[in-house]
Amino acid sequence: MKRVVCLMMVLIVICATMISASAVDYGCNVATKSKAVYLENLDTGAVILDKSSTEKMYPASTTKIMTYAIVADNVEDFDNTMVDINEAVFKDLDPESTVMGLSKHVGEKYSIRDLLYGMMLPSGNDAALVLADYVGGGNISAFVEKMNAKAKELGCTGTNFVNPHGLHDPNHYTTAKDLATIAKYAISKPDFMTITGTVSYTPERFDQPITNTNYMMINNADTAKYYYPNVKGIKTGYTDEAGKCLVTTGSKDGLTYLIVCLGADYSFEEDINYAMLDSCDLYDWVFENMAQRTVYSASEVVKTVHVNYGKGDDKVSLMPQGELTALLPKNYDQSLVKVEVECNDSIDAPVTKGQSVGTVTVKYDDMTVGTTEAVASKDIALDKAKVFWNNLGDWFKKNFILIAIIAILILVLIIVFVVISSAKKKQRERESSRRRYRY
Structure with a gap:
């Protein structure tokens, strides 16, 4: 073995x-x-x-x-x-x-x-x-x-x-x-x-x-x-x-x-x-x-991601942190150049312009030849109202069983209350009827 x-x-x-x-x-x-x-x-x-x-x-x-x-x-x-x-x-x-x-x-x-x-x-x-x-x-x-x-x-x-x-x-x-x-x-x-x-x-x-x-x-x-x-x-x-x-x-x-x-x-x-x-x-x-070749300029968008709880905007474009260069043959085959962006599909607000969100990697014939940070292209403020309603929704999701049990208990109490109230009402009606016949 x-x-x-x-x-x-x-x-x-x-x-x-x-x-x-x-x-x-x-x-x-x-x-x-x-x-x-x-x-x-x-x-x-x-x-x-x-x-x-x-x-x-x-x-x-x-x-x-x-x-x-x-x-x-x-x-x-x-x-x-x-x-x-x-x-x-x-x-x-x-x-x-x-x-x-x-x-x-x-x-x-x-x-x-x-x-x-x-x-x-x-x-x-x-x-x-x-x-x-x-x-x-x-x-x-x-x-x-x-x-x-x-x-x-x-x-x-x-x-x-x-x-x-x-x-x-x-x-x-x-x-x-x-x-x-x-x-x-x-x-x-x-x-x-x-x-x-x-x-x-x-x-x-x-x-x-x-x-x-x-x-x-x-x-x-x-x-x-x-x-x-x-x-x-x-x-x-x-x-x-x-x-x-x-x-x-x-x-x-x-x-x-x-x-x-x-x-x-x-x-x-x-x-x-x-x-x-x-x-x-x-x-x-x-x-x-x-030679060092420019694959992406600092102003080119490499990916767009969703922004959670963003105020006025729910998406942000990502760009390279500075010019993205790679060592390549002067007469390179452009079909062999691939750019990969590694980051989450969504990020939480607040977002600051220039904030690092992930990495940008350049590959030539499957070999990494250049890498830099992927950064946010603009500021997006935090919408506190969205956070409140989201947190509330999350709380309900996390406590669904407890809420369901409480709702059932309340419903049972209401039913019991209605039944008791109905029984008492009927009892009062019977007593009222007896008093009428007595006089």
Whole structure:
């Protein structure tokens, strides 16, 4: 029986995933070389493109997004919290991996801020280990437990971490969708976008600045094919097993998008980062094809409802609270746009103009793309006379049985009174008749 229940639950989860992934088709036809892609509008939560977003992937150094979040969860003061650089923490680190350069500063103290820059810009695995050791209380495994606990708390279902830096381990994996969830959480942490959006930074006692590995933010001859002025942050990643990985945000015309690209093949002979090229193509597409569209103006009526006890009027029109906009393709299919108003069929007076009565929701291909309040278009005063007569009627309805019993009792009393009165009258007539015959 337990096996049957488990199988049913698995099938439900799979079906729900399939439905959500295909809930809306925005027509994004960008061909990507990344094996898994997730593109979301951060203003509305609309998923513009979902390619294998729930498949198991290796995250490489994009792991450090979660590492940053856990550090930020546990350290309040980035500038005045100082950490000892102990060589034992990173002595077994692969010398071929990317580092901040802390081996030259053993025995010194560095601020959490310097270490975060060192972890996120040049993708320093040494900085990630030092931070994890500090926050984990001298136990990096304890830090990793915090990473997995946070992933579970955020609703990630396809993620498991075994280290804070992302160097390959077959049991260290995530999904594009989970990584987007983690990135959105990290964005809410102090200074995350400032640090990851910085091109270069010079930590204390460093002779040279450390540089961001996200070439989409760097405009020079070597990075020109990747440079995208609208992009800011977040993290790159690469191992032979993971391929090229990249998480970025991009903003234009008041809209911000998050793109996760995982598993792009890479060869040193080609020296082309297809995760970055994919991201460039995807930003080109969304900025060219997606826009905020006005579905209803603030003066358009979306529904009319009955008003109980209204003085002079028993109906009120509802309108959106301000202009109702939705993120839609610039050449969207209008037949796929539906507006739903959720409110009671009637409301009680008094009603005030602008009073929230319900919600107006815009759906595109059955996916919610915009919502606002439904508000009353005018004032309607309370008619106290209507309230009195309504309350009186309600009282009679609620006390119908009691009233019926009282009425019956009164009727019985009347009948008894009439019968008694009639009997007394007849008795008086008989007595009067006897007196006449006696004289």
